[in-house]
Amino acid sequence: MKKRTVSIALAALFVITAAVIAGSGRSNEVPAPPAIGATIDEFTLPDVNGQEHTLKSLKGKNGTVLIFIAVQCPVSNAYNDRMEKLAEDYKDKGIAVIGINANSSEDAATVKAHAAEKHLTFTILKDAGNKVADKLGAARTPEAYFLDANNKLLYHGRIDNSQNPDAIESNDLRQALDSSLAGKPVEKPEAKAFGCSIKRA
Amino acid sequence: MRISRLTLVVAFIVLLIYLTVPGQETTRTVRRAKSTTAPAMPTNVEPIDTAGLKDLISKPKDKPLLVNFWATYCDPCRDEFPDLVKVDSDFRPKSLDFVTVSLDDVNDINTTVPQFLAQMKATMPAYLLNVADPEPAINAVDPKWQGDLPATFLYNAKGEIVFKAFGRVNTAALREAIERLAKN
Numbered sequence: 001m002k003k004r005t006v007s008i009a010l011a012a013l014f015v016i017t018a019a020v021i022a023g024s025g026r027s028n029e030v031p032a033p034p035a036i037g038a039t040i041d042e043f044t045l046p047d048v049n050g051q052e053h054t055l056k057s058l059k060g061k062n063g064t065v066l067i068f069i070a071v072q073c074p075v076s077n078a079y080n081d082r083m084e085k086l087a088e089d090y091k092d093k094g095i096a097v098i099g100i101n102a103n104s105s106e107d108a109a110t111v112k113a114h115a116a117e118k119h120l121t122f123t124i125l126k127d128a129g130n131k132v133a134d135k136l137g138a139a140r141t142p143e144a145y146f147l148d149a150n151n152k153l154l155y156h157g158r159i160d161n162s163q164n165p166d167a168i169e170s171n172d173l174r175q176a177l178d179s180s181l182a183g184k185p186v187e188k189p190e191a192k193a194f195g196c197s198i199k200r201a
Numbered sequence: 202m203r204i205s206r207l208t209l210v211v212a213f214i215v216l217l218i219y220l221t222v223p224g225q226e227t228t229r230t231v232r233r234a235k236s237t238t239a240p241a242m243p244t245n246v247e248p249i250d251t252a253g254l255k256d257l258i259s260k261p262k263d264k265p266l267l268v269n270f271w272a273t274y275c276d277p278c279r280d281e282f283p284d285l286v287k288v289d290s291d292f293r294p295k296s297l298d299f300v301t302v303s304l305d306d307v308n309d310i311n312t313t314v315p316q317f318l319a320q321m322k323a324t325m326p327a328y329l330l331n332v333a334d335p336e337p338a339i340n341a342v343d344p345k346w347q348g349d350l351p352a353t354f355l356y357n358a359k360g361e362i363v364f365k366a367f368g369r370v371n372t373a374a375l376r377e378a379i380e381r382l383a384k385n
Contacts, residue, residue: 030347030367074274139367140349158348161334164306169333192336194304196275197349197368 030198033137033156036189040151043132045100045125048112055151058123062094063148063180065173067159068133069099069124070141071106071114073196078163079142080118086159086174087122095177099124102133103141104201130200140195144173146180154186158193244318246303246310249328251338257300257328258342259360265382266356267299267375268342270330273313274305277369278351282321284372285353288379289325296383303329304350357382 034040044054058064067083070076087097099122101111108126115124127133136145146155155176160168172191179186249257258268269285271278289299301323303314310329318327332338339348343365346352355364355378364378 030349032345033347072276139347143347158336161336167333192339192346192348194270194272194335194339194348194350197277197351199277199368 030139030200031134031137034135034153036153036156038153040145040147040153041135042151043135045127045132046108048108048115048124048126050108053123053125058096058098059147059149059151060090060094060096061149063096063146063154063177064151065090065095065097065177066132066136066145066147067097067099068138068141068143068198069101070103070196070198071101071110072103073141075163075195076141077118079159080120082159082165083142084118084120084122090177093177093181095181097122100127100132100138101125102127102130102138103199104128104130105199128201130198133198133200138198140197142195146173146176146186148180154180155189157191158195161191161193163193244315244323244325244327246314246318246327246329248307248310248331249302250330251332251341254302254328254330254338255341258354258356262298262356262358262360264294264296264298265358265363265379266360267297267379268354268356269299269301269370270304270342270350270352271301272304272350273309273317275350279317281351281369281372282317282323284370286321286323288372288375289323291376292379292383293325297379299325301325301327303327304335305329307331355379355382357385 040055042055044052046052055064065086069083083097083099090097099115099120101124111124111126125132132138142159144155144157144159145153148154155173157172159173161170161172162168170191172188176186176189258266267288271282273279285299285301293299301318305314307329314327314329330338335348339346342352342354343362346367349367351369353364353366353370353375354362355375357363363382364375366375
C-alpha cells in the first residue's frame with residue numbers, strides 16, 4: 001500500500017514537472033549575451049569537415065569576428081558577399097572572421113555545400129548542440145561578435161543596418177573593427193537588426 | 202504494484218507528449234468562432250514607422266493587444282501563421298486586439314505580403330515596418346529582443362508585456378495567457 005502511495009506521488013511529480021517545463025516556454029529561451037567587455041571563454045568546435053578547432057587556433061593576432069550564419073535564412077544569405085569581403089579585407093589586418101552555424105536543422109554536409117555554392121571561404125564551424133550559441137546568447141542569423149586579441153568582447157550585434165546593400169547607412173561591425181585597430185574605443189558596441197531565429201537543438 | 206506501474210507509464214506518456222509538442226496546438230477543446238462562409242478579403246498592409254509602432258503599443262487600450270512580428274522570408278513565421286489566424290478568430294474582437302507587423306521590404310507591401318495574408322485568410326490589421334534603421338523599433342518593443350523572428354508580444358490593457366515569445370510561439374501557452382487576461 002505504501003509502495004503504491006509512493007508511486008502515485010512520483011507519477012504526480014512527473015506530471016507537475018512536465019506541466020512546468022511545457023508552461024515555461026523553454027523552446028523560446030535564449031541565454032542572455034555576455035556584457036560588452038566580458039572575456040569570452042575558450043571553446044572547441046568542429047568545422048564542416050568534422051575537424052576540431054579551438055578559438056585559440058583560429059583567432060587573429062588583432063582580434064576575431066564570430067558570425068552566426070545560416071544556410072536557409074534569407075537575411076543571412078543577403079550578407080554572404082559582405083561577410084566574405086569582410087574576411088578578405090581584415091585578413092591582412094590581423095582580424096580573423098569565423099562563421100558558426102548553430103541551426104539544428106542544417107547539418108555539416110549542408111553547411112559545407114552551401115559555403116561552396118556561395119563562395120564563402122572563411123572557416124565555418126558547426127555548433128550542433130548550441131554550446132557556443134548559448135554561451136554567447138546568440139539569437140538570430142546573422143549575428144556578429146567581435147573579440148579583441150585577448151578575447152574581450154568589444155562589439156555584439158548586426159553587421160550593418162540594412163539587408164539591402166544599397167541602403168547601408170551604418171556600417172557598425174566594420175566601424176568597431178576599425179576603431180579597435182586604431183586603438184580607439186568602439187563608439188557603438190551594440191546594434192540590432194532583424195534576422196532569423198536560430199533553430200536550437 | 203501493477204496499478205502503480207501503470208500510473209507511472211501513463212505519467213511518462215503525458216510527460217513525453219508535453220515535451221514533444223511545445224509549439225503545436227494541443228488537442229484540448231478551444232472556443233471556436235463560427236466559421237464564416239464569405240471568403241476573406243486580401244488584407245491591406247499599412248506602412249508603419251518607429252513612432253507609429255511606439256504609439257500602437259503604448260496607446261490606452263480597452264482590450265489586451267497581441268502583436269506578431271513576422272516576414273514572408275521567415276520559415277517559422279509562415280509555419281506558425283495558421284495557428285495565429287485561429288487565435289485571431291477565437292479571441293478577436295471580443296476579448297483581444299491583434300495586429301501583425303511585417304519586416305519584409307517595403308517594395309513587397311502590395312505584393313508578397315498581402316498575398317501571403319490573403320492565402321492565410323488573415324483579416325487582422327496588418328502593418329509593415331518601414332524604417333532605415335530597425336534598432337530603435339526593436340528597442341522600443343523590448344530592449345531584450347535581439348531582432349530574431351518571429352516574435353510575439355501580448356500586452357495587457359495597461360500596455361505591459363504579459364507574454365512574449367521569440368521564435369515559433371507555443372500556441373497553447375499563448376491561448377492560456379489571453380484567457381487569463383480575459384478573466385481579469
